[in-house]
Amino acid sequence: MSPPLPNHMLRQLGRTEGDAETLRFLVRDQDTRRLLLLRALLDAAEAAPATICPPRALDRLRQDWALLEKAERADRAAVRTVLFHPLAGPWAQRCLRGLTGAISGTGLPADLDHLSALSAAAAIRGRVAFSARLTARDGLLSLPTLGALRTPPGPVDIDFSDGEATLCPPTGEPSLTVHAHRDGTTGSPDPRWLPVHALPAVLPGIGPVPLDDVDPYRIEGGGLQHHGLSAATHIDDHERKAWTESWSGVEPLLRIGGEHRLTETAVLLRCLIPLGPPPGSGPTGEGAAHCSGTRREAFGAVLSSRPATPAYFASTLVHELQHTKLAALGALVPLHHEDATPRHFAPWRSDPRPFDGLLQGAYSHIALADYWQRFALGAQRVTHRDLAWAEHARCREQVGAVLPVLAGSAALTSEGRVVVNEMITLYHRLDDCPPPTGHLARAEAYVATAKVIWQQRNGSRRQ
Structure with a gap:
């Protein structure tokens, strides 16, 4: 290693x-x-x-x-x-x-x-x-990273040479030719071929980001429903255009959060997996509600329903890529020796969380608090500024409710102690530009109410 x-x-x-050097490590x-x-x-x-x-x-x-x-x-x-x-x-x-x-x-x-x-x-x-x-x-x-052939189950013969793949499906269906270009894109006039759609690179010199809706292992064994995520979905041309349109506004919004937000997207994000609209968001997924997640075994993938706006798209990437970073860091150096018993209160979840889940959630939420604060300070429109302050205040208050548990753990390794101490430093740095009083009061009430409900639901397991 x-x-x-x-x-x-x-x-x-x-x-x-x-x-970039750290992330590439x-x-x-x-x-x-x-x-x-x-x-x-x-x-x-x-x-x-x-x-x-x-x-x-x-x-x-x-x-x-x-x-x-x-x-x-x-x-x-x-x-x-x-x-x-x-x-x-x-x-x-x-x-x-x-x-x-x-x-x-x-x-x-x-x-x-x-x-x-x-x-x-x-x-x-x-x-x-x-x-x-x-x-x-x-x-x-499925031909991973390239696309998929829509065909009945069974054997498919494939011959490839000179940039062209000939596929012969089962049950006597006509064969088709797929053109494979040197940049990794594919194409065929036959509607049975479903190429992997790619979103443009966020920075020059970085490859495009596949929007993979055909790989058979995009949700296999991922337990999406257990984590409150909607199912993976195939997207049509209309949805691809909507994803592309939203993605086109992500780069400047990520930059608002600092150059490191653009860097982590460019270095870490290898593909997006589209999910269906989350429950309650309407038949077309309109509205701010969306769901997203990552899988430790699928490094570089972000699973997400289509965010309604580029701002939510950017914040989704900030949120999920923190999970990617911390999971990769934890694989490299152990951060703690706590057990996996779910017993901790986390304001962003209704169920008890194990220590590692608490650390993961606090890490991603403090990054969001930092991102939304920078967004609020740079926003030109009042509505954008109010939205950003509200998101910042909620995330910061959520993190503040769990940092004492993380800092008080005797099972942190020396590396884990460094990480938690740096999180605490960031948390206090956010005080340099506090949110408007009204947003802060609402965030405090939100977290207090979440804790009361959690205690009522989970009883003696609270901590």
Whole structure:
């Protein structure tokens, strides 16, 4: 893994900041872990009994791995784009758990088949000619990072050469040709092909951000409903235009929050996964209500319903990328040794939270408090300023309610203590520009009411 994190980087991250060098340090560590995970998957397949990984499945895995190696020799960067795609993480972990007996069920053969789709996508990106037989499921054959073919379940033969992939679906359907361009985009006049839509880069020199609504592992095993998120969704042309329009206003609004907000989006965000509108937001998702989340095993992915405005889009990225940063930091250096018992009050949740969840939530909310304060100070319109002050006051008051619990923990590691101390420093720095009195009073009442309701609901578990 990566060498120990330098102290100046740790302090940056504790303040919810991080320059490009610091963030790339986290990225390199996560990418190394992905490669080790893939190697562990292949080793587990080799070691698994034939009842779990039959000889035919093992032979296919070896062939897929050989194609990956061939493609990497041709274009290492192109192949890494596929292997480091966030949604390859949930897939690899699911396969590894199945191969080692950590989970049981009938899905392992289909999961193992997905390596064929990954290796095919890598070969296409690496411009390596090949022929293979892939397997469609749930009405789609996905080629990760590229797109998907809408087709009945069953075998799909694919031949690729000279930038063109010919796909032959099952059940006698006509074949189709997909053009694969060197920039990773794909196209076909056939409506059965669903390319991955890409949002423009937020900074020059950075690649576009895929809006991936076709990868089969975008929610697999993610427990979205458990976390209060709506289901993943496929988006039509109208929705793509709406996402693009909202995204086009994000860059200047992120910049209001400081250059570090643009930097973390440029360095950390690898794809967006569109979710359906959250409950109560109307049939088209209008209004400020939206839901979003991240998955530790899908580093670089943000799952989100479409925010109604660019301002909420920007704040969603600020919120979720803090989870990405802190999870990556926690994988690199332990921040605490608290157990996972859910017992702590968090004003942003109705259920008791484990210590790690409390730390994660406080970290993201203090970043939001900082972002909305900067937004309020820079806003030209009164309505925008009032909205920003209200959001700032609520987030700051929420963090203030839980910081004593974090600071009082005897189970923080030395690195965790640095992070919490920097969070406290940021919290007090926010006092330099307090919100208007009315916003502050409403925020205090909001948090006080949330605590009373939480105590009534959770009784003796409160802390």
